[in-house]
Amino acid sequence: MVTKTEATIEDLYNAPDDGKYELVDGRLVYMSPTGLRPTRISQRICRALEHYEEATGSGMAIGDNLGFIVRQPRVRSFSPDAAYIATALTETDDFVEGAPVFAVEVRSQGDYGPASDAAYAAKRADYFAAGTRVVWDVNPRAQTVASYRADAPDAPRLFRSEEIADAEPALPGWQMAVRDISRV
Numbered sequence: 001m002v003t004k005t006e007a008t009i010e011d012l013y014n015a016p017d018d019g020k021y022e023l024v025d026g027r028l029v030y031m032s033p034t035g036l037r038p039t040r041i042s043q044r045i046c047r048a049l050e051h052y053e054e055a056t057g058s059g060m061a062i063g064d065n066l067g068f069i070v071r072q073p074r075v076r077s078f079s080p081d082a083a084y085i086a087t088a089l090t091e092t093d094d095f096v097e098g099a100p101v102f103a104v105e106v107r108s109q110g111d112y113g114p115a116s117d118a119a120y121a122a123k124r125a126d127y128f129a130a131g132t133r134v135v136w137d138v139n140p141r142a143q144t145v146a147s148y149r150a151d152a153p154d155a156p157r158l159f160r161s162e163e164i165a166d167a168e169p170a171l172p173g174w175q176m177a178v179r180d181i182s183r184v
Contacts, residue, residue, distance in 0.1 A: 009069060009095070012077055020065055023076035024126075031079065034108040037140050039064070041106050041181055042081035045138075049084050049102075052174045059101075059171075060088045067095035070130040078127065081106040081138075084171060099130035102170040106138040124148050133170040143182040 006026030015021040021028045034042075042064050049061035062083040069077050083100035105120065124135045128150040137146040143161040149169070159165035159178050166175045 009076065012067060012095070020079050021077075022067075022079050025074055032108070032110070034081075034106070038081070038106040038108045038138075041138060041140055042104065044181055045082040045104050045106075045136075045176065048176045048180075049082060049171075049174070052084070052171060053088075058086075058088065060085045062096075062100065068099055068130075069095045069097050070099050070126075072126060072130050075126040075130070078103065078123075078130070080104055084167075099127060099132045101132060102134045102136075102167045103127050103132050104136045104138060107140060112141070124153065128153055134167045136165070136167065138181065140182060143178060145178055145181065 007023055007028045009023065011028060012021060012023050015028055018030075020031045022031065023029070046061055046063040053059055053061045062080075062085060064081050065079060066083070067077050067079050068083070077095065078099065080100065080103040082104040084102040085096065085098075086101045089096065105123065107116070110116070111120070120137055124137070127135050133150050135148045137148065137156070138144075139146070145159040145165040146156040147159065147165060147167065148156045161179050161182055163178055164175045165178050165181070
């Protein structure tokens, strides 16, 4: 008889070095490396978040690849493309306990179509269940940012290339021009 064991946080720490992983439904879920445009977009967003951190003196901007450990039935970890946490933490080599207040997911080459849309919707629901207040779904091809809020998860605000996107109410006063996000 074969007994299926669920992956643990320890397994996440020891995941192969061939990409990044999240712990979902008791298994390590591989997330492939991204292309140039999505990578540059997430870096640009993180730099803008770092300016917000410096200006407000609170919280912490987070770049791609940090593991957030959450205690949800379906999902145990997140690794957004960019994020912001409410309080500054002591530097550590460990994953961060708890969800970010703001998470950014930038679509990559294989992240388009109905199946990807459904996967992104499920991931947003997991973020909100864990305590994230705002999730951005950045679509580089359309040059848009869909901003989803925990208090209205099915009614995103769509920001287009000529508009200024925000992450209200998670990051009061923080804004970023979509054209600055989308340029390569």
